[in-house]
Amino acid sequence: MQSPNQPLVDNRDVAEMVETLAGFGAWGETGVNRLVYTPEWLAAQDQVAAWLAEAGLEVERDAVGNVWGWLRGTDRGKAIVTGSHIDTQKPGGQYDGALGVVAAIAAVKALKETYGTPRQTIGVVSLCEEEASRFARTNFWGSRAVVGAIVAGEADKLRAIDGPTMAEIMHDLGLDPARIPDAKRDDIAGYIELHIEQGPLLEEQGLPVGIVERITGYKQFWLDVHGQANHAGTTPMDIRRDPMAGAAEIISGVINTAHRMGRPAVTTVGRMTVEPNGRAVVPERVGFTVDARHPNEEQRQLLLERHERLWTEVAERRGLDLQVRVDSDRQPCECDPGLVAALAGAAEAAGIPSMRMNSGAVHDAMQFSAICPVAMLFVRSRNGISHSPDEFTSVEDATAGTEVLARALHAIAY
Numbered sequence: 001m002q003s004p005n006q007p008l009v010d011n012r013d014v015a016e017m018v019e020t021l022a023g024f025g026a027w028g029e030t031g032v033n034r035l036v037y038t039p040e041w042l043a044a045q046d047q048v049a050a051w052l053a054e055a056g057l058e059v060e061r062d063a064v065g066n067v068w069g070w071l072r073g074t075d076r077g078k079a080i081v082t083g084s085h086i087d088t089q090k091p092g093g094q095y096d097g098a099l100g101v102v103a104a105i106a107a108v109k110a111l112k113e114t115y116g117t118p119r120q121t122i123g124v125v126s127l128c129e130e131e132a133s134r135f136a137r138t139n140f141w142g143s144r145a146v147v148g149a150i151v152a153g154e155a156d157k158l159r160a161i162d163g164p165t166m167a168e169i170m171h172d173l174g175l176d177p178a179r180i181p182d183a184k185r186d187d188i189a190g191y192i193e194l195h196i197e198q199g200p201l202l203e204e205q206g207l208p209v210g211i212v213e214r215i216t217g218y219k220q221f222w223l224d225v226h227g228q229a230n231h232a233g234t235t236p237m238d239i240r241r242d243p244m245a246g247a248a249e250i251i252s253g254v255i256n257t258a259h260r261m262g263r264p265a266v267t268t269v270g271r272m273t274v275e276p277n278g279r280a281v282v283p284e285r286v287g288f289t290v291d292a293r294h295p296n297e298e299q300r301q302l303l304l305e306r307h308e309r310l311w312t313e314v315a316e317r318r319g320l321d322l323q324v325r326v327d328s329d330r331q332p333c334e335c336d337p338g339l340v341a342a343l344a345g346a347a348e349a350a351g352i353p354s355m356r357m358n359s360g361a362v363h364d365a366m367q368f369s370a371i372c373p374v375a376m377l378f379v380r381s382r383n384g385i386s387h388s389p390d391e392f393t394s395v396e397d398a399t400a401g402t403e404v405l406a407r408a409l410h411a412i413a414y
């Protein structure tokens with residue numbers, strides 16, 4: 001039996017697995033380019049399966065290529081599951097997603113070696129896809145399959161940036177798209193995901209670990225502002241219907257609104273098109289995205305009301321035609337208080353300083369919340385950077401997070 005303050009998790013395990021996994025799809029010095037269903041992704045999932053088998057877990061691959069490892073408990077009930085995704089941005093770094101898979105393996109391996117068979121079954125999952133980096137119009141392919149949220153025929157409609165459809169690519173790998181519904185599970189009692197923070201808050205506070213209470217809600221729009229195209233030299237300012245002027249006012253308005261509301265409200269305009277896009281032409285049309293997020297539903301609604309009032313008013317006053325398309329709308333996801341308490345208790349018992357926080361990024365855990373209670377554990381990201389070869393989390397912080405995960409799983413499952 002361990003003494004309470006002796007670490008369960010071996011930091012060499014964590015460091016070695018992070019390094020090995022980063023070799024599949026290695027990009028330059030520190031980047032990783034590992035898109036779903038590519039040869040480097042297949043090799044990485046095979047490596048994960050090998051580690052799970054070595055750790056003595058029962059390995060299972062489901063209909064979309066998620067890899068599962070099961071440490072069977074003495075009870076026959078539902079499992080507590082931990083893991084994350086294995087795909088990356090193009091290129092991304094070594095930690096986004098991958099660290100959650102590594103931590104899950106290292107934690108469960110340590111638990112089995114130290115305490116043997118649990119009471120409750122513990123599952124490890126390496127999800128096939130989260131990033132939307134190969135298929136622009138899907139993300140959470142792995143976790144959506146698990147919760148049964150992939151709609152019939154979706155695999156035929158989704159087209160990869162490199163050409164073929166999701167269904168064609170799956171076929172080539174021996175995965176049958178008709179069997180996607182088989183990946184849906186009803187044997188999960190809870191899901192805990194360790195992930196890099198992808199933001200600067202833990203670094204600001206000088207803490208290695210954060211315990212997530214809420215995952216942000218968001219709403220994404222495409223705004224089309226139509227005006228009257230005309231000559232840039234001959235059309236007096238006072239008679240123009242200039243959609244660029246309207247777009248500029250709307251864009252600075254929504255950004256300032258989120259800024260004034262203060263943390264954790266965020267609004268971003270990240271993409272824009274202009275027609276006809278000429279130097280000496282008042283544009284006909286300006287289109288742009290608006291992405292607004294808040295982890296508190298009441299505050300999210302307030303932010304959205306302010307945005308909608310603002311762009312309606314600007315368009316009316318300037319005599320512009322405004323069309324608003326909603327591309328996604330998702331309420332915040334509340335983490336389970338019991339799982340959050342288990343994580344907080346584990347951090348305290350391990351003597352690892354932590355804080356409660358929200359997630360401004362969306363994660364697979366949000367999908368799992370459709371079928372079970374969820375929680376998340378963040379580890380510090382250097383300079384808050386992610387989705388980049390520059391993303392970095394120290395072995396010490398990664399191991400601290402893994403230690404908290406292991407102890408929380410112990411408290412839950414043993």
Ligand SMILES: [Zn+2]
Pocket residue numbers: 085096097130195
């Ligand atoms: Zn991720």
